[in-house]
Amino acid sequence: MADTIEITPRTGTAFTLNKGQRLTVIDPKGVQVSDLVAFNRHDPEEVISNGRTLDYASRIYLTTGDPLYSNRSNVMLKIVADNTPGKHDFLLTPCSKDTFRIIYGDKDPHQGCFGNIAGAIEPYGISSDRIPCAFNCFMNVTVDSDSGELKVLPPITKAGDSIEFVAEMDLIVALTACSALQSNGGSFKPIQYKISD
């Protein structure tokens, strides 16, 4: 049985995932977001792309059966199970020092998911400039059809909800326990994940 690994609040990690392996991302306490980005392990210039994925899906909300495409229009991951109410975000970039400075007005901002991902991918030789819009597991972003207004609302996940992906190529994946208060209903919680064959 696969080990469950915990990502402590406001941190992140990176790991490799082989083609065919499954990654389960778990929200152990509920109402917590996990940012996921993915790179082709053999050529990290190939990276997950929200624009390609949303265009081909013709939907901003993705769930079981939906492929996540790269900037080269190859499928990197596929969602194979979605044990949540089905709300994840693929519009926004990882929260960062600048997010906290611009949106929250913080004077001494946390490095956010962006900084956590940057630190986690550095050992793989990938620059922070390569960090794209993340697939934000469990993140509850609504769009008003008329005005186009975006709202970041508390996730609608319950404790133990999860989403499962299968890798469609050999990957480097970075994953966080999100650091933005607004995204997580006002408190920071851990994220868990497990990898299985």
Place this chain on the structure above:
Amino acid sequence: MADTIEITPRTGTAFTLNKGQRLTVIDPKGVQVSDLVAFNRHDPEEVISNGRTLDYASRIYLTTGDPLYSNRSNVMLKIVADNTPGKHDFLLTPCSKDTFRIIYGDKDPHQGCFGNIAGAIEPYGISSDRIPCAFNCFMNVTVDSDSGELKVLPPITKAGDSIEFVAEMDLIVALTACSALQSNGGSFKPIQYKISD
């Protein structure tokens, strides 16, 4: 007075824009999209970012007064005039061979805006892997609030409508007359632009 330059249907170009210069993108016949991407001229690893921009704007529809941010959260361009009904898209990547293969089922697909941008930025030493989601001037993409369904509808621009940007840093800009039938109301038309100090 600034010269008006025409981009012929289904092609693209790239040019430099100095900090403080203004770029006007014109839809001379109406109902035509123009994909715009921008790179920091002194460090092309810095590139326009839809995720940063939409997050900071809290809106998917951008118009006069809105800044367009880079992946490093710096303002690259600002929209200073919007002589259109105010509908532009910043969700989708440039149409490409893969777009035409996956969405249209084309057997011998056109290279699309992606191929046109790739060719135009190559002389500046920028790889096609660096092409991000474009700011799609005049593109009419709607999002259903409930289902998240995206629809690419004909632009609502009239002949002569335009949008004007000011450069907030020295830039390389790529600009197209979009190659996707669905985005342009079923026919391919030119785009015009002019640069002024």
